[in-house]
Structure formats: C-alpha cells, structure tokens
Amino acid sequence: MRVALFITCVNDTLFPDTGKAVVTLLRRLGVDVDFPEAQTCCGQMHLNTGYRAEGVRLADRFVTVFRGYDAVVVPSGSCGAMVREQYPRLADGGAFPGAVAEAVADTVPHVYDLSEFLVDVLGVTDVGAYFPHRVTYHPTCHSLRGLRLGDRPRRLLEQVRGLELVPLAGAEECCGFGGTFAVKNPDISAAMCGDKVRNVLDTGAEVLCAADNSCLMHIGGTLTRQKAGVRVMHLAEILASTEPGDAREREESR
Amino acid sequence: MSRTFLGMPGTVSMMGYSGKETFPENAAKAVRNSQLRFNLRKATGTIRGRRASVVGELPDWPDLRQAGKAIKDHTLRNLDTYLVRLEEAVTKAGGHVHWARDAAEANRIVTDLVKATGETQVVKVKSMATQEIGLNEALHAEGITAYETDLAELIVQLGDDWPSHILVPAIHRNRSEIREIFVRHMSEWGRPAPERLTDEPAALAEAARLHLRERFLATKVAISGANFMVAETGTLVVLESEGNGRMCLTLPETLISVVGIEKLVPTWRDLEVFLQLLPRSSTGERMNPYTSMWTGATEGQEFHLVLLDNGRTGVLADDLGRQALRCIRCSACLNVCPVYERSGGHAYGSVYPGPIGAILTPQLRGMGSELDRSLPYASSLCGACYEVCPVAIDIPSVLIELRGRSRHPVAERAGMAAAGWVFKRQGRLARAQRMGGRMRRLVPKRLPGPLGGWTDTRDLPAIPKESFRDWWNRTDGGAR
Structure with a gap:
C-alpha cells in the first residue's frame, strides 16, 4: 500500500x-x-x-x-x-x-x-499509546459535519493507556475560528471562543485535544492569553506518545 | 456555465440601517450588549433543544427532508406553470390575483386596494413578505395605519423597534422589557395596558389579548402573507400559534394576502410533508396550534392575492443560489447559528437575518452596499445551519459562492495573491518558511491592521525553527 x-x-x-x-x-x-x-x-x-x-x-x-x-x-x-x-x-x-x-x-x-x-483502513483503535493525562476532545465542525468522523477519535483516545477522557459540554458548537472569519469578524469569533474556553475549563482537563490545529491555534491562543494553564494538542501527538522505552520494545518484538 | 447572473435585484427593507455599517461593525456592538446576549442565549437555546427533541422522535425525518427539498425544487423548476394554475384556481374561487414585480408595485397595489375600501386602518397577520417590502411604512405614507396583531410583532411595533428574528421577532426582548413596552406605549395605539401589569407571561398575554380584541372587532381590512399556496386548489395556508392570525383572516370584510411566488406547492397532498417539517423545525412543536386554510373568497368577504417577485426570479436564474428559494422561513438555522446567537438579528440589517438571511439578502438586494457585501462573511462555515435545514439548503456552499462574487478589500487581495504565489512552487513555500523561522523572535505580540483582530484576544502560535518539510529533508523522514 x-x-x-x-x-x-x-x-x-x-x-x-x-x-x-x-x-x-x-x-x-x-x-x-x-x-x-x-x-x-x-x-x-x-x-x-x-x-x-x-x-x-x-x-x-x-x-x-x-x-x-x-x-x-x-x-x-x-x-x-x-x-x-x-x-x-x-x-x-x-x-x-x-x-x-x-x-x-x-x-x-x-x-x-x-x-x-x-x-x-488499518482497523486499529489501540495504537499502543500512553498518555497519563486528563483530556477533553473538541470534535471541530469540519471533522464532525464535513468528514463525519463520528466517534472514531473518541474510540482511539479511549484506548490510550493512562488517559482520562472527560466529556466537553457544547462540544459540537463551533469554536469561532472559521479561517479568515476570525479576522473578518473578530468580535463574534472571540465571543464564540469565550464560550468554548469556558466549557473546556469546566471539564477540569489538562489538555484540549482536536484533529485540527487551526481550531486549536484559535482556542489555544485564547487559553494562553488568559493564562488558563490548559494546553492544546493535536490527536496525532497524543496517539504518538508512548511510555519511555515502549517504542524500542515494540521494534524488537516485531 | 454561468453562476454570475443575479437578475433584477429587489428591495428588501433595511430596517433603519444605512447599509454603510457592515455586519462586523453591527455585531461588534451587539456582542457588548449583555442584555441582548442573555436574552438570545436563553431563547435560542430553548428552541434549539425543543427542535432537536421533536425532530429526533421522527424516524423518517431524513426522508421528509428530502421530500421537502424535492417538492420545492420541482415547483421552482415549473414555477411558470404552477403560478398560472394557482391564478386560475384562486380566480375561480372568487379571489382576485395581482402580480407585483417589485416592492414599489406591491405596495402600490395594496395601498390602492385599501383606499378603495375607504378604510384607514388595517390589521395584519405576521408576514415576512410585507416586512420585506416595507408595507407598513408605505401605508403610513398614504395615511393608513397598519396594526400588527402577532404578539411578538405587536411588541416590536409598540416599542418602535425592528424585528430581529423570522419566527420570534421580539426574541431580543425579555419579559420585563416587554412589560415596560406595554405599560409605556399600549395607550398610544389603543386600549392601555391594565393597571399594575406584572411580567408574568400569562398577564402579558392577557394585556395583549384585551388590547387586540378591540382592534379585531373594529377593523374591516386585513393583510396577511402565507406559508404555503396550493396551485391545484388555490388554497392559502397560514400556520401560527396564537389564533390572532385566524381572527384577521376571518373577521374583516376584505382580506389582502401578499405572498412571495416561491411559496407554492403543486398539490394539496404536498402539504402533508410541509405541515410536518415546518412546526417541528420552527417552534419545536409536533403541530402548531392554529393552521388556517382558505380558498378564494368566502361569502361576504373580498379576497385579493398579491403575488410578489421582488428579485425572486433573479435568484431563480442562479444555478446554485436558487436553493435559497426553497426556504420555508422556519428559523431553525437562526436558532442553531453560533454567530446569530451572539450578534442578534439587527446586525444583519435586513428583515431576513441569520444564515438564511446571509444568503437571501445579498441575492434579493444585490451586493451594492458594504453591508450586503459583508453578509456572506457573517459565518464561520460551521455547517450547523445546513444540518438543521428542513429543506436541505446548503447554506455554507451558497455563502462561499457569494463570497466569490464579492469585491474584496485591496490589502486582502494583495495578501491572497502573495499566498497564492508562494503556494505555486514548493521551493517558494520552503524559502518563506525558513525566513519565518529566522525572524520568529521578531514577530510582534500585536499584529498591525486588520490582522490585529486576531491578536486582540489571542496569542500567536510560536513559529518553529524548522518547518516539517525541512525536518523531513534533513532527517530523511525521521530515519536519520
């Protein structure tokens, strides 16, 4: 392939x-x-x-x-x-x-x-990841209503060892990024992000995860501006994380 | 193929806006209005929840939605045939049919019809078409007073305000504001508000009932719109919650209905689909309390139907944009829209606010003003509107199409051209990335010009030392 x-x-x-x-x-x-x-x-x-x-x-x-x-x-x-x-x-x-x-x-x-x-395609949900943190997931509009990713990201995250996945209220609502929308309509965009950030903080999560760095750049930029102490991470980075030593052991057992 | 034909633009009432203030400017004021934000958050959240639950209980909703779309598309493709059929049926049933090319013509027809009765007062059923053409103002100029009888429209009229929502025109008001409006202004229009009026919903409704009842009994001419017109039978249909519409439709001696030409369905049977789609999408009810249907004139009553174009045939000529004519004015897209929830309806400067307004207004009115050019950008393209639309109008696609026809700001054009140039060759992109990497410490915390809209509320991401493609080349895809 x-x-x-x-x-x-x-x-x-x-x-x-x-x-x-x-x-x-x-x-x-x-x-x-x-x-x-x-x-x-x-x-x-x-x-x-x-x-x-x-x-x-x-x-x-x-x-x-x-x-x-x-x-x-x-x-x-x-x-x-x-x-x-x-x-x-x-x-x-x-x-x-x-x-x-x-x-x-x-x-x-x-x-x-x-x-x-x-x-x-690969038929896996357990990708052998280890990430001992409390995480909440924002589905992002185009992943949700465009690509229709459904529960795939959640199923992948649920299999990550050590990861505590907490639900996000109002998850399906847009964060207000929208590409050039964020600059052309900055006030509405910021108002939308304000509500998204409030919901993220309410989860008590340490990490906000999504499958789109553009939305994360917008929400993450607001979180750091507010010194909120919650970081954003792309789904791939969580799924790539392993316990120290994990990767080599897998390499050897193959 | 051509998608650029916009046809003859109609006149859509600006509701007090000059067209110079753009959507972002109007919205910037709205987001700072805490009362408005509170009212809208509460109201849209409630309706959104109700809609989701009653739509969720119908297992065949996707089929109904497709049927609604198909019936409307078929009707629009054969509009010429069905309009003539409707005219024949209405005429046969004793009604008079008038054709209005634009707002001015429609207003003139209605004004002349009212004048012919000798009356100077009319009662009105809630109607978007008559707001679109600014009928109340046109009547006023001829010495005729139009009284709104829909509760929310009454609130708007008494408050000398503009509607901000298609279904719930006073959605921006809460009940204590409504009480104040009643206490202060009811007496200027007729029966004053009762003494010691409270803001209990039942008390407010009773005050409106007493005020309106006198009006219904005294007025001889009524003006309405219609939710649907059946070509086969010549029947007009109005769906409502209060019964005030039915009072207007039945009591007065003369009834004048102003209806957009796209409101047609071919047969009586087709209503089966729309009478399920509309109430569930609109008020979140399984069925609305009052559904009035009338065919031609009843005995002792005169009936006039004014068929309104006002830019619709122009929209119909547009391959992609014409789907906006499928709209049944349910407001589901407004209630679900995260932009509308924060901007409110007035920011759109049109009787049609929200996502549907953002595609309908620039098509009906053209994109000549700053305001109308800004409307297609009043969306993050999140797609929630398309998902809830009961006739599957792909609003995001039409927004993108309209953006493509818009005139763009000079600085933006330059930026987009530069980005296009960079993306044309991978070498250019790589060089631009390296330059960014070298200057990463020089990026200011606040960006200049329009880009400052980003840094006003958000930090910029740190620019990495090395792009992905440089990393890939340096390490042979991570192998080294």
Whole structure:
C-alpha cells in the first residue's frame, strides 16, 4: 500500500510536531509513509474567502501531486473536508478541465483523515499509546459535519493507556475560528471562543485535544492569553506518545 | 456555465440601517450588549433543544427532508406553470390575483386596494413578505395605519423597534422589557395596558389579548402573507400559534394576502410533508396550534392575492443560489447559528437575518452596499445551519459562492495573491518558511491592521525553527 502524508500548509509551517507525530505513529503501526515534496496547500483559505480561481488552481495542484496513492493521510479536519467535500463540488460545477476532473475523481476517494485511516483502513483503535493525562476532545465542525468522523477519535483516545477522557459540554458548537472569519469578524469569533474556553475549563482537563490545529491555534491562543494553564494538542501527538522505552520494545518484538 | 447572473435585484427593507455599517461593525456592538446576549442565549437555546427533541422522535425525518427539498425544487423548476394554475384556481374561487414585480408595485397595489375600501386602518397577520417590502411604512405614507396583531410583532411595533428574528421577532426582548413596552406605549395605539401589569407571561398575554380584541372587532381590512399556496386548489395556508392570525383572516370584510411566488406547492397532498417539517423545525412543536386554510373568497368577504417577485426570479436564474428559494422561513438555522446567537438579528440589517438571511439578502438586494457585501462573511462555515435545514439548503456552499462574487478589500487581495504565489512552487513555500523561522523572535505580540483582530484576544502560535518539510529533508523522514 502506497501511503502519502498531506501535511497541510498550516501544519508544515507552524506545527511540524504534528507531522512528526503522524510519521512516528504510522511507522509504529508498520506503515511506510511518503511525503511528496511538491505539495503545498489545498486551497481552502482562498476558496472559502472568495478567491475561487486561486483555490481551483491549488486543488488542481493537489490532485496532480497525490494521484495514484492508495491512501493520502491528512491530519486536519478542515483541509480534509476541503478535498473531500469541495473538490467534487467544484468538479461538478465545471471548475476543472476534463483531465483534472478525472484526477479529482481518482484521488478524492483515497483521502483519509488520520483517524479514518487508523480505524477504517488499518482497523486499529489501540495504537499502543500512553498518555497519563486528563483530556477533553473538541470534535471541530469540519471533522464532525464535513468528514463525519463520528466517534472514531473518541474510540482511539479511549484506548490510550493512562488517559482520562472527560466529556466537553457544547462540544459540537463551533469554536469561532472559521479561517479568515476570525479576522473578518473578530468580535463574534472571540465571543464564540469565550464560550468554548469556558466549557473546556469546566471539564477540569489538562489538555484540549482536536484533529485540527487551526481550531486549536484559535482556542489555544485564547487559553494562553488568559493564562488558563490548559494546553492544546493535536490527536496525532497524543496517539504518538508512548511510555519511555515502549517504542524500542515494540521494534524488537516485531 | 454561468453562476454570475443575479437578475433584477429587489428591495428588501433595511430596517433603519444605512447599509454603510457592515455586519462586523453591527455585531461588534451587539456582542457588548449583555442584555441582548442573555436574552438570545436563553431563547435560542430553548428552541434549539425543543427542535432537536421533536425532530429526533421522527424516524423518517431524513426522508421528509428530502421530500421537502424535492417538492420545492420541482415547483421552482415549473414555477411558470404552477403560478398560472394557482391564478386560475384562486380566480375561480372568487379571489382576485395581482402580480407585483417589485416592492414599489406591491405596495402600490395594496395601498390602492385599501383606499378603495375607504378604510384607514388595517390589521395584519405576521408576514415576512410585507416586512420585506416595507408595507407598513408605505401605508403610513398614504395615511393608513397598519396594526400588527402577532404578539411578538405587536411588541416590536409598540416599542418602535425592528424585528430581529423570522419566527420570534421580539426574541431580543425579555419579559420585563416587554412589560415596560406595554405599560409605556399600549395607550398610544389603543386600549392601555391594565393597571399594575406584572411580567408574568400569562398577564402579558392577557394585556395583549384585551388590547387586540378591540382592534379585531373594529377593523374591516386585513393583510396577511402565507406559508404555503396550493396551485391545484388555490388554497392559502397560514400556520401560527396564537389564533390572532385566524381572527384577521376571518373577521374583516376584505382580506389582502401578499405572498412571495416561491411559496407554492403543486398539490394539496404536498402539504402533508410541509405541515410536518415546518412546526417541528420552527417552534419545536409536533403541530402548531392554529393552521388556517382558505380558498378564494368566502361569502361576504373580498379576497385579493398579491403575488410578489421582488428579485425572486433573479435568484431563480442562479444555478446554485436558487436553493435559497426553497426556504420555508422556519428559523431553525437562526436558532442553531453560533454567530446569530451572539450578534442578534439587527446586525444583519435586513428583515431576513441569520444564515438564511446571509444568503437571501445579498441575492434579493444585490451586493451594492458594504453591508450586503459583508453578509456572506457573517459565518464561520460551521455547517450547523445546513444540518438543521428542513429543506436541505446548503447554506455554507451558497455563502462561499457569494463570497466569490464579492469585491474584496485591496490589502486582502494583495495578501491572497502573495499566498497564492508562494503556494505555486514548493521551493517558494520552503524559502518563506525558513525566513519565518529566522525572524520568529521578531514577530510582534500585536499584529498591525486588520490582522490585529486576531491578536486582540489571542496569542500567536510560536513559529518553529524548522518547518516539517525541512525536518523531513534533513532527517530523511525521521530515519536519520
């Protein structure tokens, strides 16, 4: 199985640890992952802000880079939803020339969010992780209503040794990030985040986890501004965590 | 294919807004209004919960939703046929049908009809279409007073206020504010509020009942909208909770209904679907208390139907945007929207607020003003509206489409072009990342210009020394 990592421009530039965690995790599960270097951005920011032509060009680039892989793993709900939901819609609307539209049809079904790849393709929920902390999980809108990840992230987290998963009130409500929305409507965005942060703090959790670093950048930026003492972590980083010595033992027993 | 045809824009009442204040500016004021925030949080939360529970108890809800969508799509595709069929049926049943291209024409028709009766007072059933065209103001200019009889519309009218919600126009008011409005202003419009009025809901309802009852008995002309029109039979349908609508529909000698042309369904049977979808989505009830249906004129009553276009055929010509015409004005999208809950309805500067307003207003009114250009951006694209919409209007997709047609600020265009240039070649991205890594300590805590909207309330993430792609190349994917 040829597996590629689509790191996403935000993770590539600002959150490389998430990418490293995906690589570590997949290797531990026996999956060799490629990083096609020509990848840049899925085009979500451009398309969703109203710069359609640029978004379409970047979509074209994405399918050219990733066509032919058996699986393209994306550690970001909103970028994954951009590819899976919006690319076919753009294709239906005649945005691409014929050959590109074909590439879209070929590529999109092989694009998986990390948790889908783990649960549906590899068939694992216990990834051998160890993370002795109290964690709450924010499902993020595009993971929830776009990709429909459902309970996959929760099932993965429940199998992590030492991890105490606590429910988050109002979990399904948007945190107020919304890409350029956070800058174009800063007051509403901040008001939404205020409520999200209150719910997070009410859980008493030490770590807020999500499958999208963009939302976490927004909530996390608010948490640190408030000196709240709760940190944010991408799901991949929790799943990649092991007890000291764990990784080597697994390597030897293989 | 073309998605850019916007057709002839209609006039949608601005409700006191100049169109210069944008949604973000209006919303910035709203989020600081603690009373408004409290009222909206409470009200939307309550309706949201009720809707979820009554929708959840129907196992065939997804099928009903698809049926609602399909019936509306079919009707819209064949609107020309069904409108003519409706006109024939209404005429046959003794009603008079008038066609209005825009708000001005509709207002003129209604004003002339009222004048012809010799009356100077009319009672009104709650209606979005007549608000859209600013009918009350047009009547007022001709010396005719329109009295709102829906309880929430009455509150809005007495308070010299604007509606802020499609279903619950006074959702921004709580009961003590309503009591104050009654005590201060009821006497200016008719029977004063009872002495020592409390803010108990039952007492407030009784005050409104006494005030309105006199009005119903004295007024000879009524104006309504309609939730549905049945082409086959010529029947109009109004769903309501209070019975005040039925008073208006039955007591006066002349009834004038102003209805958008998209409110049609082909057959009587089709109502089966919508009479399930609407109340559950709207008030969160299994069935609304009053459903009034009438066909043409009843004996001793004159009935006029004014069919309103006002930009709708323009929307209909638009491949993607036309789905907004499926809307049955239930308000489920408003109640679930995290933006609406914090901004309230007035921030949208239109009689149609919330997610549906953000796609309907710019389509009906065009995107000529700063306000209307800002409306498609009044959403985080969280998708909750699409999920609850009983006729499956994909609001996020239409928002994105409208954003694509908007004129963008110069600085933003430059930023987007620069980002596009960087993303065009991986080498450019890598160089930009390295530059960012080297300058990471120089990034200010507060960003300048529009980006300051981020750092006003949030810290920036720390820029890493090394990007993922540089790490991958340096370590051969972590192998070294």
